[in-house]
Amino acid sequence: MPEEGAESVGSAGGVTPRGGIGGPDPAGEHLGLRTLRRYKEGVLAFGDRRAAVRFVLDRKTGRVVMPVEQAVLSAKEHVLHLPGETGCVLQVLLLMDELSNPMGHEGPDRWCAYHAAAVGAPAAGGVWAAASIEAAKTETVVFPGEELFAANGLWAEEARLVRELNGQRAEVGAACRRLLGVEVVEPVVVGVDSLGVDVRARFGVLRLEFGKWAHDEAEAKREIGVLLGRGGEGGGVA
Numbered sequence: 001m002p003e004e005g006a007e008s009v010g011s012a013g014g015v016t017p018r019g020g021i022g023g024p025d026p027a028g029e030h031l032g033l034r035t036l037r038r039y040k041e042g043v044l045a046f047g048d049r050r051a052a053v054r055f056v057l058d059r060k061t062g063r064v065v066m067p068v069e070q071a072v073l074s075a076k077e078h079v080l081h082l083p084g085e086t087g088c089v090l091q092v093l094l095l096m097d098e099l100s101n102p103m104g105h106e107g108p109d110r111w112c113a114y115h116a117a118a119v120g121a122p123a124a125g126g127v128w129a130a131a132s133i134e135a136a137k138t139e140t141v142v143f144p145g146e147e148l149f150a151a152n153g154l155w156a157e158e159a160r161l162v163r164e165l166n167g168q169r170a171e172v173g174a175a176c177r178r179l180l181g182v183e184v185v186e187p188v189v190v191g192v193d194s195l196g197v198d199v200r201a202r203f204g205v206l207r208l209e210f211g212k213w214a215h216d217e218a219e220a221k222r223e224i225g226v227l228l229g230r231g232g233e234g235g236g237v238a
Contacts, residue, residue: 029212029213030147030195030213031141031143032090032136032141032143032147032148033147033148033150033195034195034196034209035082035089035090035138036057036082036090036092036133036136036148037057037193037195037196037198037207038082038207038209039082039083039089039090040054040055040056040114040115040198040204040205041053041054041055041083041204041205042055042080042081042082042083042084043080043081043083043084043085044066044068044072044078044079044080044081045077045078045079045080045081045085046071046072046075046077046078046079046096047075047076047077049071049075050085051068051069051072052084053066053067053068053080054066054111054114054115055080055111056107056110056111056114056191057152058106058107058110058130058151059106059110059151059152059155059158060151060152060155061151062133062148062149062150062151062152063107063130063131063132063133063149064080064092064094064130064131064132064133065099065107065108065110065111065128065129065130065131066111066128066129066131067108067111067122067123067126067127067128067129068096068122068126068127068128068129069122069123069125069126069127070125070126070127072096072129073096073097073098073127073129075096077093078093078094078095078096078131079091079092079093079094080092080094080131089138090136090137090138091136091137091138092133092135092136092148093133093134093135093136093145094131094132094133094134095131095132095133095134096129096131097129097130097131097132098127098128098129098130099127099128099129099130102128105128107128107130108128110191113190113200114190114191114198114200114205115200115205116200132145132149133145133148133149136148152193152194153193153194153214153215153216154192154193154194154214154216154217154220157192157216157217157220158191158192158193160217161192161217161220161221161224162189162190162191162192165189165192165197165224166188166189168228169186169187169188169189171228171229172184172187172189172197172199172208172228173185173187174228174229175208175227175228175229176199176201176206176208178229179208179227180206180208182201182206184199184201184202184206185201185202186201186202187199187200187201187206188200188201190205192220192224194210194213194214194215194220195209195210195213195214196208196209196210196223197210197224197227208227210223210224210226210227211223211226
């Protein structure tokens with residue numbers, strides 16, 4: 001079993017994730033959104049240039065938030081390759097804007113929580129960007145933007161679910177071991193949405209996927225119960 005840090009690494013330097021329950025959704029529902037939410041790192045193509053980026057999804061709008069160099073904003077086209085150009089699973093066409101009032105927006109703090117970085121501005125000459133999703137595609141399927149550009153339906157309950165899951169880190173670590181085959185020494189849950197749980201490890205962010213869409217907190221707790229090996233009885237979060 002791979003130890004922490006031994007997981008495969010994508011071309012952007014991040015973990016190549018695997019689905020938490022047997023990989024992709026067996027029913028094929030929400031395939032585009034499921035695929036997008038498996039990744040938090042990628043390669044951004046803008047003009048004739050490429051940059052490795054780390055990002056998060058805004059909870060209330062679904063926009064892609066990331067620190068970028070100033071030159072990114074002046075480019076006419078932006079395509080995010082997940083997890084990278086080599087072995088790309090999903091290409092996402094973005095409409096890029098500078099994030100207005102980053103000090104008053106939760107996106108930068110959320111980014112720092114996901115990527116274990118100190119709170120502050122991007123590197124010298126950089127800016128915070130927020131991108132809308134116009135469309136995305138795999139090798140065989142094209143997804144309209146509205147299928148991926150979605151808010152987290154559990155955003156109001158997310159902080160509570162995250163806090164309670166982080167009180168059960170041994171069970172979260174066991175889930176990573178059982179479902180992903182990865183030994184995570186100190187798992188930190190950083191996000192919960194209708195399709196799964198994001199777990200920060202020392203080498204990147206892992207994704208534990210729900211078997212079906214959780215419409216509310218009660219359904220999310222039932223799905224978490226399955227992830228934690230408690231069957232479908234609910235009570236996944238105390």
